Amino acid sequence: MKGRVAKEKAEGAWKGKYRCAVTFSVDVDCESLWCGTFKLTTPSPLSRGEFGARAGVPRLLELFEKYEVPASWFIPAQTVEERPETCEAIKRRALRPDIAYHGYYHESVLNLPLDEERDLMKRGMKVLGEFFEQVPRGNRSPPFALGPNTADLLEEFGYTYDSSLFGHDEPYRPRVPYAKGRLRNFVEVPVCWELDDAPYFMFNFFPYMSGFCAPSHVSEIWKAEFDGSYANGACFILVLHPQVIGRYSRMQMLEDLIRYIKKRPDVWWANHLEVAEEWKRRQVGKGLWK
Ligand SMILES: [Zn+2]
Numbered sequence: 001m002k003g004r005v006a007k008e009k010a011e012g013a014w015k016g017k018y019r020c021a022v023t024f025s026v027d028v029d030c031e032s033l034w035c036g037t038f039k040l041t042t043p044s045p046l047s048r049g050e051f052g053a054r055a056g057v058p059r060l061l062e063l064f065e066k067y068e069v070p071a072s073w074f075i076p077a078q079t080v081e082e083r084p085e086t087c088e089a090i091k092r093r094a095l096r097p098d099i100a101y102h103g104y105y106h107e108s109v110l111n112l113p114l115d116e117e118r119d120l121m122k123r124g125m126k127v128l129g130e131f132f133e134q135v136p137r138g139n140r141s142p143p144f145a146l147g148p149n150t151a152d153l154l155e156e157f158g159y160t161y162d163s164s165l166f167g168h169d170e171p172y173r174p175r176v177p178y179a180k181g182r183l184r185n186f187v188e189v190p191v192c193w194e195l196d197d198a199p200y201f202m203f204n205f206f207p208y209m210s211g212f213c214a215p216s217h218v219s220e221i222w223k224a225e226f227d228g229s230y231a232n233g234a235c236f237i238l239v240l241h242p243q244v245i246g247r248y249s250r251m252q253m254l255e256d257l258i259r260y261i262k263k264r265p266d267v268w269w270a271n272h273l274e275v276a277e278e279w280k281r282r283q284v285g286k287g288l289w290k
Pocket residue numbers: 027029033102106142143
């Protein structure tokens with residue numbers, strides 16, 4: 001009896017022993033956000049992306065080194081071409097880095113013809129693969145917007161997971177096209193605007209991105225979300241942008257959050273790829289992934 005209870009408990013746990021998973025991702029957009037998404041090509045908006053390379057990435061790397069935090073790094077191919085020294089630092093210093101695809105130019109794929117999206121993905125994956133010496137196995141379509149053809153391409157290229165959809169607050173297997181489409185062959189590591197630094201902090205000339213939130217306000221939400229994930233044996237998934245979170249006040253808040261989570265026992269710190277593989281393994285084990 002005791003053995004069976006222990007076995008069931010282990011099957012329900014992450015890696016057979018952890019109560020909760022915590023996984024961070026870093027979108028290393030740099031200038032590509034401003035020219036690719038917002039079509040702004042003058043020096044001042046581009047230099048906001050430069051802040052991510054100069055200040056944000058080094059500060060995140062230092063913080064993650066201090067607390068041994070692994071992460072997934074979503075990197076547009078343009079960032080590799082324009083910021084090789086930043087990418088070199090990630091390659092050299094990040095703990096178990098999972099290098100994931102994030103568009104070639106941070107382009108929207110919503111209206112891209114299939115052939116064009118395939119060509120960009122193929123070329124972008126090659127750039128990442130050659131630089132980091134690992135083939136990307138995760139995708140995040142900028143800006144959290146999976147295109148109508150993207151799921152097919154992810155299966156064609158053998159991706160393990162996507163991280164662009166909002167359908168749950170823990171990993172799941174998505175259906176694409178939405179709702180009545182077939183179950184896809186990859187794991188969704190879902191995102192949400194609540195657990196993304198940009199809507200809170202990134203000032204922009206759009207009404208929905210006013211930015212300038214007090215870090216204490218965001219800290220309250222993020223800690224409560226982690227508490228919920230912990231209580232439910234789920235997965236806390238946080239998205240960060242070096243050019244946004246990299247300010248001193250926000251880095252302090254992030255350090256405080258890491259310390260808060262580190263006080264809890266039984267937490268598995270993993271990158272998104274590890275989470276996706278583990279979640280799939282558990283589904284297969286329970287006969288739920290066929
Ligand atoms: Zn991005």
